[in-house]
Amino acid sequence: MEIIAQRPKSLTDLQFTYCPGCTHGISHRIIAEAIDELEMRNQMMGVAPVGCSVFAYKFFDCDMAEAAHGRAPAVATGMKRARPDMHVFTYQGDGDLAAIGTAEIIHAANRGEHISVFFVNNAIYGMTGGQMAPTTLPGMKTTTSPYGRDETDIGYPIQACELLNSLRAPYFIERVSLLSPQDILKATKIVKKALQFNKEERGFTFVEFVSTCPTNWGLAPLEAMKWAKENMLPYFPLGNFRDKSIEGGE
């Protein structure tokens, strides 16, 4: 019998704790597949954030550290500096990376730490039950923006790729989405590219996933994907922002 699909080695056999239809499962899988394909697992250390993916340290089958809320890039810095012979990635939500952890991500990127950051942008705080995130869209209702996000009061959503693209050190920055099979295939390629650069010690690599949170958006999984395509993509345009491997890519 020929095996045509199986669980990546870089995922444990634990059942995910994510809601049905949540895109966290997809992003975990494509990261794990890339780690396997690039044969990085034996030297891989990951950092799990605080958020719905807090248990990522149990799901990825490589060495893992669970960080305090927002601190993953600092923890990753310590890990990579202590073990330059190993590879490091972080996996962070939008509250984690773009609110409480803004200082840590900007400075890790600015130092050009040789780590990969995977950023899950679902425009909401999933784990704590649907509060406003730094990426919540203008007018979008959440439990802490019950009348809709008022950008004149609380500001506009933060565009993480654009923000980090103002820094000189990052090697690779790209925004992908998990909103259709084609998008997921593209995301798979980009994740692998980022980890390939990581393996080659090229520098700081960053991949943002435009994701969904069906549960807290109050939408069925497919409706959530449709909603995200219509509402998130105009504000969070997909594409490459930085690729220093290409001539003139800086």
Added chain:
Amino acid sequence: MAEKVLMKGNEAVAEAAIRAGCRLYFAYPITPQSELIEYMAKMLPKVDGTFVQAESEVAAINMVYGASGTGRRVMTSSSSPGISLKMEGISYIAGANLPAVIINVQRGGPGLGDIQPAQGDYFQATKGGGHGDYRLIVLAPSTVQEFADMADLAFDLADKYRNPVMILSDGLLGQMMEPVEFKPAKTKEEMEKLNKQHYDWCMHPNEDEPDHHHHEINSLEIDPLILEQHVIKLGKKYDKITKNEQRHEEYNISADNKVIVVAFGTAARIAKSAIDQLQEEGINVGMIRPITVWPYPYEAISNVLNDKIKKVVVCELNLGQMIEDVKLAVNGKLPVEFLGKVGGILFTPDEIKAKIMDNRGE
């Protein structure tokens, strides 16, 4: 015997840490500890070490967390306001059973306070500071030599118990120069051994352990019954440390003591001068100087009490913090008096002498 060199406390402890095998150091500048971070910035690259000036104390302590997760000797330092920022990370380090060394070169507080020596962080260091049930081993030096010696001790204790250790110093010890004698630096073989000492739990390349691809550094246990067991286990570790690691110095303890002074760190240093002067005048005053302020040497204090002693005098550079532990040790048997100084101002030996004479009951 090794040669003595004249050095500031901040530099001496940094040099001693490097000799003890510390090759990773993450910190943010703050007075009065800046000579420490500057020494590390200069010296660590010369021994293939890593120095990173972090964007904040929060980031620095989290870099320590990450580096410690790989089982390497790692240190950070700061002064009071920066130590407050490190408290989140210290709680995570303690919760994840990680070894690490943190130096607090205390200054006056609360808030921004001033930049003079003080002991106002005693409660923060010994009673918590961060959230949750955890303990820091806290060492309190009173000379530059002792400050330096404590770097070695702190790393050994941190590794032995997989627990964060704080050296609770202050601006005086950090800034003053005294002759110091250093232990020899760890040899290459010793470093190799140190770097692998935690391979049973730390993150490291998995080739060395082909069937085990998953080392976890973590303080999260969402199931209350599992967290209960985790915290009970931490408690047992703290009991063991309490039993094994109390350290104190007895100074001029004799049968004719009518007053016993209890002081730590810089306060004890000044109290020693007062006691020496009184001795020249024919008055014998004893002193207990806790060297570990956690675990606190309660018994060392209760053991010296006898019928002849009238009072216990506690001297601290704060409004009265360690005095609570002294009262626990004395357990109501004797009155406990207090002499404090705040604002980053030191008391003089004369002030301590006057306090002692007032309490000799003559």
